Amino acid sequence: MRIVVALGGNALLKRGERPDAAVQIDNVETAVRALAPLAEEHELVITHGNGPQVGVLALESANDPNLSEPYPFDTLGAQTQGMIGYWLLQALQNNLPGRHVASIVNQTLVLAGDPAFKNPTKFVGQVYSKEEADAFAAERGWVMKADGEYYRRVVGSPRPQRVIETRLIRTMLSAGAVVVCAGGGGVPVIRNEFGKLQGVEAVVDKDLTAAVLAEALEADALMILTDVPAVMADYGTPTQREIHRSTPGAMRDLGFAAGSMGPKVDAACRFVELTGDMAAIGRLEDAMAIIAGTAGTVITPGGNYGGPDDIRPPVPQPPETRVRRA
Numbered sequence: 001m002r003i004v005v006a007l008g009g010n011a012l013l014k015r016g017e018r019p020d021a022a023v024q025i026d027n028v029e030t031a032v033r034a035l036a037p038l039a040e041e042h043e044l045v046i047t048h049g050n051g052p053q054v055g056v057l058a059l060e061s062a063n064d065p066n067l068s069e070p071y072p073f074d075t076l077g078a079q080t081q082g083m084i085g086y087w088l089l090q091a092l093q094n095n096l097p098g099r100h101v102a103s104i105v106n107q108t109l110v111l112a113g114d115p116a117f118k119n120p121t122k123f124v125g126q127v128y129s130k131e132e133a134d135a136f137a138a139e140r141g142w143v144m145k146a147d148g149e150y151y152r153r154v155v156g157s158p159r160p161q162r163v164i165e166t167r168l169i170r171t172m173l174s175a176g177a178v179v180v181c182a183g184g185g186g187v188p189v190i191r192n193e194f195g196k197l198q199g200v201e202a203v204v205d206k207d208l209t210a211a212v213l214a215e216a217l218e219a220d221a222l223m224i225l226t227d228v229p230a231v232m233a234d235y236g237t238p239t240q241r242e243i244h245r246s247t248p249g250a251m252r253d254l255g256f257a258a259g260s261m262g263p264k265v266d267a268a269c270r271f272v273e274l275t276g277d278m279a280a281i282g283r284l285e286d287a288m289a290i291i292a293g294t295a296g297t298v299i300t301p302g303g304n305y306g307g308p309d310d311i312r313p314p315v316p317q318p319p320e321t322r323v324r325r326a
Contacts, residue, residue, distance in 0.1 A: 001220040001308055002043040002173065003291070006210035006267075007031060008226035009049035011284055012084065019056050019126075025087055032091040034285050039096055039178050042291075045169065045217065046088060047210045050080040050184030054203065055125020055153065062140055073155060074187050074199030081105045081183035088180045100177035106165040107197060108186030108204050108212075114158035121258070122157035122203045123147055156202040160185060160209040164197070166216045173217070185209040207267035215274050222271045222279040223290060224264045229283050231261060231297040244296075247303040248273045268299050276301050 011031040012024045038044055054076050061070040071079075085103035092101045120143050128136065133144040133151035142153045163169070163186055172179050185204030192198045207224055214222040230242040233254055243251075248269035256262040261281075268279035282296025289295035293307040 001291075002045075002217060003038060003221045003223060004045045004047065004210050004214035004217065004219045005035065005038070005287070006207050006222070006224045007046060007048040007284065008224070009051050010227040011048065011225070012087075013052045014227075019052055024053075024084075025091075028084075028087040028091050031284055032088065032095050034287050036092070036095040037288050038291065039092070039099065043173050044178045045173065045213065045219070046092075046178070046180045047182040047206055047213070048084055048088065048180070048184070049206050050077065050084060051122075051124050051203075052126065053080045053084060054184060058125060058153075072199060073201045073203060074189065077184050077187045077203065078105050081187070084183055085180050092178055092180070096178065100172075100175065101180070102172050102177045103180040104165060104168070105183075106163060106169075106181050106186050107189045108163055108182065108209050109161045109197075110158035110188050110190060110200065110202065110204060111161060112190040112192075112200075114156075116158045117156040117200075117202065120154040120156045121145075122155050122205065123152045124155055124203055125153050127152050157205055158188065158200075158202055160204050160212045162216065163209065163213045164189070166213065169213070170217055182206065182209050182213055205263045205267070207264050208270070211267040211271040211279075214271055218275075220277055221291065222268060222277075223287065224268060224279070224281045225284040225287060226264070226281065227283060228281075229286065229295065231256075231265065231281050235261075242297070244298065245303050245305060246297065246299050247301065248299060250303065251299060272299050272301060278305055 012027050013019055017023050057076045057079055082105055089101055089103040127150035136142045137144050144151045145154045169179050169181055185206040186209050188200050188202040188204050189197045190200050232240050233243050234240050251265050251269050256265045264281055268281055271279045278300050280290045280296045280298045282290045286295040293305050298305045
């Protein structure tokens with residue numbers, strides 16, 4: 001099977017952890033140990049989040065006295081792709097000796113007229129108190145919104161249209177490589193009035209980019225791996241329950257929050273609706289069990305899934321040839 005995996009930000013940095021390199025490298029090692037068995041049996045593309053990391057770099061850039069102005073978000077996104085991609089690349093090479101592994105910095109095309117630019121909603125960086133958030137908004141012109149009991153910076157999150165380097169990624173997969181790409185949703189770019197690519201101040205949702213990429217690569221499955229065992233219906237209520245099998249229509253009817261599970265469900269449903277294949281949401285450590293059909297929330301057109309053979313049936317073997325004796 002060809003599988004696109006979208007790693008949640010928790011795979012690199014859990015809530016409450018300091019964003020030190022050593023902490024994140026340890027988390028990457030744990031993530032790769034869960035993904036290595038997948039890579040041994042299937043073609044694998046890995047995407048990842050970058051929210052905490054791009055926030056740290058944005059703050060450093062804003063506070064650097066040597067800069068006349070902070071680096072733009074497309075440049076910061078490229079920096080995190082290189083940094084996190086390097087960590088994943090090395091961990092994958094160490095866990096898959098002899099296997100080709102590639103990590104690339106790539107661009108994601110968005111539309112210049114996307115309404116998300118006028119209504120920023122994507123959280124980036126660390127959390128702040130109300131007083132700190134107000135100060136940053138006044139000093140730096142940041143848009144700050146509530147994230148639970150704290151506040152975080154938000155930027156525009158336009159909808160991804162295509163990954164510019166899709167053909168290159170397909171070529172590397174065909175050569176047998178594990179590919180790390182589309183980090184943080186990819187570097188957001190538009191086509192300007194001259195038809196040239198140009199970076200923009202935005203962060204693209206990495207789960208939606210993973211769905212767009214999986215569709216373009218004709219992947220058999222999209223896996224969105226996070227820190228919850230399954231999607232919850234009626235979350236936070238006495239009737240809360242795990243969803244193990246569902247259809248895109250049933251999932252959309254449940255109406256998940258835009259700031260948490262909503263984009264993940266939207267991405268998974270989009271992939272299933274457009275391809276007729278399987279998408280799943282679940283815990284990173286359950287990756288192999290999710291593909292086997294024994295963990296996570298699995299979404300298919302009919303809401304049924306019994307394992308990889310449902311997607312890629314075994315190739316029938318020719319009957320044994322018998323030689324007749326005269």
